Amino acid sequence: MAINRDFVGREYRAAQPYDVTRGKIREFAGAIQDSNALYTDIEAAKAAGYPDVIAPPTFPIILGMDAAAQAAVDPELGLDFSRVVHGQQTFRYSRPLRAGDVVDTVTRIAEIKTLGATEMVTLESEISTVEGEHVVTSVNMLVVRGEAAQDQK
Amino acid sequence: MAATIRYTDVEVGTELPEQVYPVRRLDLVRYAGASGDFNPIHWNERVAKSVGLPNVIAHGMFTMAEAGRLVTDWVGDPGALVEYGVKFSAPVVVPDDDEGAEISVSGVVKEKRDDNQVVVALTARSGGAKVLVRANAVVRLA
Numbered sequence: 001m002a003i004n005r006d007f008v009g010r011e012y013r014a015a016q017p018y019d020v021t022r023g024k025i026r027e028f029a030g031a032i033q034d035s036n037a038l039y040t041d042i043e044a045a046k047a048a049g050y051p052d053v054i055a056p057p058t059f060p061i062i063l064g065m066d067a068a069a070q071a072a073v074d075p076e077l078g079l080d081f082s083r084v085v086h087g088q089q090t091f092r093y094s095r096p097l098r099a100g101d102v103v104d105t106v107t108r109i110a111e112i113k114t115l116g117a118t119e120m121v122t123l124e125s126e127i128s129t130v131e132g133e134h135v136v137t138s139v140n141m142l143v144v145r146g147e148a149a150q151d152q153k
Numbered sequence: 154m155a156a157t158i159r160y161t162d163v164e165v166g167t168e169l170p171e172q173v174y175p176v177r178r179l180d181l182v183r184y185a186g187a188s189g190d191f192n193p194i195h196w197n198e199r200v201a202k203s204v205g206l207p208n209v210i211a212h213g214m215f216t217m218a219e220a221g222r223l224v225t226d227w228v229g230d231p232g233a234l235v236e237y238g239v240k241f242s243a244p245v246v247v248p249d250d251d252e253g254a255e256i257s258v259s260g261v262v263k264e265k266r267d268d269n270q271v272v273v274a275l276t277a278r279s280g281g282a283k284v285l286v287r288a289n290a291v292v293r294l295a
Contacts, residue, residue, distance in 0.1 A: 024187075028187045030187070032187075054231060065188070086241055087240065088287075089241075090239075092236045096231060
């Protein structure tokens with residue numbers, strides 16, 4: 001089944017706001033082995049002008065992936081997640097995410113296109129505080145292998 | 154802290170020295186837990202091979218994080234990033250041994266923009282392959 005083109009422009013809102021915590025930031029920074037003090041040391045973060053520790057630049061993928069999973073389980077879209085690989089990723093930051101942020105994520109299917117046997121789905125997630133301040137936009141291009149080829153059989 | 158590199162001290166062509174980041178199976182398991190991406194191709198050799206991969210591969214986002222460190226370590230403040238984007242061109246294959254794989258990252262300033270911003274073009278290689286292409290970080294310097 002090809003991916004449903006009617007879904008371009010469709011929006012998915014995260015079921016509930018996400019709480020960015022010091023503990024989760026420390027865990028993520030540890031997992032990427034990045035020892036920058038601004039991720040773990042509140043005093044260092046304050047000295048740098050932040051109200052609390054900040055999250056690494058790729059941390060917002062947690063929210064972007066969650067949104068992708070939400071779209072993936074929409075049966076009408078027809079996205080087979082077992083065929084998906086991550087093709088491209090871009091983040092555009094207004095500021096870094098930081099501990100204490102409570103954020104909403106709204107994800108829009110920005111583009112669906114076909115290249116040979118491959119389909120590409122671009123998801124654009126706007127991550128903003130519940131107060132409405134934009135923090136970061138995550139643009140996640142998923143490559144779905146073989147879908148179009150199957151359809152042509 | 155803010156950025157410690159001054160815009161006026163940087164030219165187009167300024168190089169960020171190459172760094173080598175190790176990646177072992179344990180790192181992928183930790184990253185899976187921290188990121189919530191439990192796709193088995195990142196920890197299960199049987200599943201990875203069944204979908205045509207040579208072995209377990211690193212999360213693209215793990216590689217993107219390591220490449221980004223070259224820039225954030227250079228400027229000091231990760232909050233100085235304005236935009237960061239990559240295209241994943243080849244997988245980082247991680248064997249099941251104590252050494253694992255290596256990701257080598259280098260960078261060069263390819264453009265100076267207004268508002269103290271520069272564009273750093275990143276190159277990331279592993280096992281002889283270029284694992285990221287079109288990898289650019291826009292960063293605001295002091």
